Amino acid sequence: MNQSARIGIYVVLVAVQKLISVAVQPLIMRMLTPAQYGEISQIVVVLSLAVLVVTFAADEIIARIYHLAGCAREGYLRISEYVCIYVIGTSICVLFVALAAYCRASQLELVYMFGAVFVLFAPLVSIAQKILRTSDKTTQLALFNISYSFLLGGGALIALTYSNSSIQAYFVAQGVVQFVFGSSVAVYFIKKGGWRPNFVAVKGILREASSAVPHTVVGWGFVGFTTYYVASVLGTYSAGLLGAGLYMYSVVSAISDVAVNVMQPRIYDARKNSGNMDVLRAIRKSLVYVSISLTGVGVAVATFSNDVMPFILPKAYLVNVYIAPCLVLSATVLGLGSLWVFFSILR
Incomplete structure (x- = not known):
């Protein structure tokens, strides 16, 4: 299969994965009141911040170490030391979390327990995604992400359906899916590299990753802090209404994510091949076209979002629909910022 065909398949698969993520949210909203959705959103943003802290940007360093290794065997050995x-x-x-939840045995502790499981196993999933993304395994990455998104979304819908829209069931489903994927990734890497715990290697990885942590937390800030602040100060009902605007934000973010996910493997390949200038120039040209397209899509979605949202989201979520264009334009600017980071690397 030639490179153009491989890239085309990857684009389609990445788009399918993002489409699953975008399509699930309106279905979840239809099963929850705005207050319930706002409560879930408040907990989710706290968990997402915890994931960033626990991951500690180590996934980026591990992916780089893997690709700098002389061979695949050596790369797996280095990954296994950390895993x-x-x-x-x-x-x-x-x-400890299970014992604490068992002793308290309340519904709130159940959320915390499975939320903690979600957080603790997320870095393992992220490591697998980063290694697949930065290597010549784009199709495997897309299929992995499709399965991951499908099971997270499907698990949430099934849990809400059979629990009469229980928030606790939602987080149980998320925790179980994360546990399955995270533990499978751990078993895979340990099988490939052997049981090689190395505290010295882990210390070096964390030291090197520490400089990137502030950047990853800042990336959480716009949506995460805003959602948490609204839920804490104005209440979960207002946070649920904010979620309607953030849904349109996520549509535009998905477009920029597709572009970044498609470009990143090509950039790594070009840099690995001593910075092949022809390839780098082609990527720069593609980034320009993608940036122009993203801007056009962002402006179009912002312009028509208030007209489109009533056909997508439940009526109860449309009280503050007027904020959607502002959020969409923010997503467009942040997406352009992500593309500019890659463009600046290639200059």
Whole structure:
């Protein structure tokens, strides 16, 4: 299969994965009141911040170490050094969380328990995604992400359907899916690299990753802090209404994510091949076209979002529909910022 065909298949698969993520949210909204959706959103943004802290940007460093290794075997050995230590720490944490939840046995503790499971296993999933994304395994990455998004979204819908829209069931489903994917990734890497816990190697990875942590937390800030602030100050009902505007925000963000996911493997390949200038120039040209297209789509979605949203979202979520254009334009600017980072790397 030639490169153009491979890239075309990857674009389609990435688009399918993003479409699943975007399509699930209106279905979830139809099963929840704005107040319930706002409560879930408030907990989710806290969990997403916890994921960033626990991951500690180590996934980026591990992916780079893997690609700098002389061979695949050596790369897997280096990954295993980190994964083994992480599995030990995660196992201890999950045990304490389970014991605490068992002793308290309330519905709130159930949310915290499965939320903690989600957070602790998320970095393992992220490591697999980063390694697949930065290597010549784009189709496998897309299929992995499609399966991941489908099970997260499908699990949430099934849990809400059979629990009469229970928030606790939602987080149980999310935690179970994350556990399955995270533990499968850990088993895979340990099988490839062996059981090689190495505290010294992990210390070096975390030291190198520490400089990137502030950047990752800032990336959380716009949506995460805004949602948490609205839920805490104005109430979960207002946060649920904000979620309607953020849905349109996520549509535009998905478009920029597709562009970044498609470009990143090509950039790594070009840089690995001593910075092939022809390839780099082609990528720069593509980034320009993608940026222009993203701007056009963002402006179009912002212009017509108030007319489109009543056909997508439940009526109860449309009280503050007028804020959607502002959020869409914000997503467009942030998406252009992500593309500019790649463009500046290639200058």
